[in-house]
Amino acid sequence: MPQKTILIVDDETPIRDMLRVALEMADYHCLEAADAQSAHSLIVDRKPDLILLDWMLPGTSGIELARRLKREEVTSQIPVIMLTAKGEEDNKVQGLEVGADDYITKPFSPRELVARLKAVLRRTDNFSDNGPITVEGLTLDPASHRITINDQPVQMGPTEYRLLEFFLTHQERVYTRSQLLDHVWGGNVYVEERTVDVHIRRLRKALQLDGHDRFVQTVRGAGYRFSLKIAASEA
Amino acid sequence: MPQKTILIVDDETPIRDMLRVALEMADYHCLEAADAQSAHSLIVDRKPDLILLDWMLPGTSGIELARRLKREEVTSQIPVIMLTAKGEEDNKVQGLEVGADDYITKPFSPRELVARLKAVLRRTDNFSDNGPITVEGLTLDPASHRITINDQPVQMGPTEYRLLEFFLTHQERVYTRSQLLDHVWGGNVYVEERTVDVHIRRLRKALQLDGHDRFVQTVRGAGYRFSLKIAASEA
């Protein structure tokens, strides 16, 4: 699962810091903005998965920003969690009406923050629900997370699964090890490129069942490719 | 698909208004009632597809009404979503036990409301008349809340029951711990994800009787799945 990006919008630095710490601990990637202006450009630019928006902002208020976001096509799908101070409770209803997905009252525990955030993400998340992919008797079904070769179940690790999923959705094209690390492992990890070789090997082993491992092809000096056509080397 | 009819039961007019606006926007037809009395006659009379029921009502409380509905033959099949104010969270379990299908804490976002409502409708639609579900000798009877394996009664806690019910109505699909918390525990709870593991374990233990625990399968790195087919790992 690729890492989620959260945008923190708050004008108080210590609060931002606290939020960032809590979020990074829970393995989220953070962006920060101190005002509505820069927040907006960050949103358009980086497309965060969720926005943590303080109610009080200098200049344009948080609620104003929220309203604006919900009006724009590109940004209206991004869930928003409002931060409000104690005593501003009336604003909650207003905030939610504007389209915020949840709200949190300061002060709050990091745990609560992360819990709510997860709840919102899991609700708005998913629905990239593609149907099963089948090629030459090899089937990958994202819904059940199952691989079969001619209806025989195939067992492999999570990384191999993601690798195969990527290959199946990007056939007939060569990817360098570096690109594979980006797409399958997720951008900001540091692992040796040769690690890819090992997982390619593991994937091939898993697909051996009916010779289906021949689809995972090596392109010397370039990288790997998933292709139904036979490789030049065995022609 | 014919338009669904939702009955809103709440004594506060502004809340009813807000709900109606949200629901009509999502293309539902609305009925309204301010007290349990008129709610009940509307239900019998108009047969709504779903009831949004406020916890707090003058006279008969919401929960009382819910209990009453679930006892009566005609009305027991209609799904109920409970509305509770923040802080009344403890009541949630009670609400679910009475037979509510979900519950939402005020204040909530219109989007959340509609999302949950859709989820509940979808759930009760597909597996229509709450008849007993049987697979491979394993039977779950919603009416009597009983589980049997080859006619042998099986004992488990309420959470395990709901978990199994969810699995039986959503076979062949992986659910993350997070999603299970959402669907089985109800969205707004905040419990550790590992808690799911423990309940999975309890469910498996209960189903051991005739090896039926093998249907509850672990999908490493993803979550759990209920499937009659064997898992790849034991092939």
Place this chain on the structure above:
DNA sequence: CTGGCTTGTAACAAAATTGTAACCTGAAGG
């Protein structure tokens, strides 16, 4: 109020996965 049952968590055990290094193989190019 008591005793039994359920529930969420923590803690520990077991198992599977992951990244690396080391070594092996075969092809390309001289």
Place this chain on the structure above:
DNA sequence: CCTTCAGGTTACAATTTTGTTACAAGCCAG
């Protein structure tokens, strides 16, 4: 024929993930 080097294989320890057990707190019937 030899060298070089990209890629193939294997082994393994660290890390992650899941299984299992124990336990304190909450709830409810009696």
